[in-house]
Amino acid sequence: MKNILAGIDIGGTKIAIATATPDGELLDKRFLPTQTHLGPEAVFENMCRAVVEMLGDDADKLAAIGVGSPAPIDVEKGLILSPSNLQDWDRFPIVDLLNERFDVPVVLDNDANAAALGEFMFGAGRGCRDVLYVTVSTGIGGGIIINGEIYHGVSTGAGEIGHTVVRPDDGILCNCGLRGCLESICAGVHIARRTKERLAAGESSVIRDMLSDIEDVTAETVVEAVRQNDRLATEIWDETCRYLAIGIGNAVTLLAPEIVIVGGGISMAGELLMEPLRRLVPRCVSMIPPEKIRIRRAELGAESGLHGAVAIARKAYSGSHLMYAV
Numbered sequence: 001m002k003n004i005l006a007g008i009d010i011g012g013t014k015i016a017i018a019t020a021t022p023d024g025e026l027l028d029k030r031f032l033p034t035q036t037h038l039g040p041e042a043v044f045e046n047m048c049r050a051v052v053e054m055l056g057d058d059a060d061k062l063a064a065i066g067v068g069s070p071a072p073i074d075v076e077k078g079l080i081l082s083p084s085n086l087q088d089w090d091r092f093p094i095v096d097l098l099n100e101r102f103d104v105p106v107v108l109d110n111d112a113n114a115a116a117l118g119e120f121m122f123g124a125g126r127g128c129r130d131v132l133y134v135t136v137s138t139g140i141g142g143g144i145i146i147n148g149e150i151y152h153g154v155s156t157g158a159g160e161i162g163h164t165v166v167r168p169d170d171g172i173l174c175n176c177g178l179r180g181c182l183e184s185i186c187a188g189v190h191i192a193r194r195t196k197e198r199l200a201a202g203e204s205s206v207i208r209d210m211l212s213d214i215e216d217v218t219a220e221t222v223v224e225a226v227r228q229n230d231r232l233a234t235e236i237w238d239e240t241c242r243y244l245a246i247g248i249g250n251a252v253t254l255l256a257p258e259i260v261i262v263g264g265g266i267s268m269a270g271e272l273l274m275e276p277l278r279r280l281v282p283r284c285v286s287m288i289p290p291e292k293i294r295i296r297r298a299e300l301g302a303e304s305g306l307h308g309a310v311a312i313a314r315k316a317y318s319g320s321h322l323m324y325a326v
Helices: 040-061 094-102 111-122 188-200 219-227 231-255 265-269 271-284 301-318
Strands: 004-010 014-020 026-033 062-069 079-081 090-092 106-110 131-136 140-146 259-263 295-297
Touching (some): 004 040, 026 040, 040 062, 106 301, 111 140, 111 259, 131 231, 188 265, 265 271
Parallel strands (some): 259 295
């Protein structure tokens, strides 16, 4: 009986793979470096080899595969379309290749949607039907679940909260081509960028004692300095939380979700991030009672996307193209 699912979460630095039961219970998981320099075909072979090793003697029980990949992707055609951290993967036909290799149904979705599904089915969003998931990491992305379904929108473009414009007049140019995107202020690389700019201008900070070179500043450095009550870091962090609250507040006004789930590497700051968001987001929303705005940190941490890839596999397993409900 074919009763094992495989979930694959592809990232620019690592690939997470899990096998699971049809109910989503993980049986095994493995992490391997992406090694993008090898090219997509070699990375694909490494991925398939890992799946085969994990299945072992149960290879004939594999029922379906779900894949989460950085955007842009083409869900309908099953293509990965040169994401910024997988630039050589131009129109890479991962769905067809996996289907040919394993002869099982395969479904592809973007990594933010996968993480949203993981939290919806197995994490902080359990019991809800309408969920907004926001990932704040190197970049900022999002996933929208409406009545138990991922909402893709035109060209699979829904949920890109990181590229909503919150500072049009004096914001910097974003990689997407717009000016003043939320991502260009609040993503991890831009938290670090803003900090380095102020340090380079001569401002004092404990960060100078933490690192030998200010070019080594990361968002994690800033968080640690905030915990030490550093003035510069606290100002950077307060500004980050304020603009992130504006972006989330706008999304809440549009979508009125039951819950907002915040994940990604920056969410590891815990209450240092969540307390300001719970306080500030309701101030940016006028059409929904404050007590109805629920904001929670992702429960599955760095594995939201992996659990989501399993949830995508459940979609392929069931043959449903609509509902992800457990």
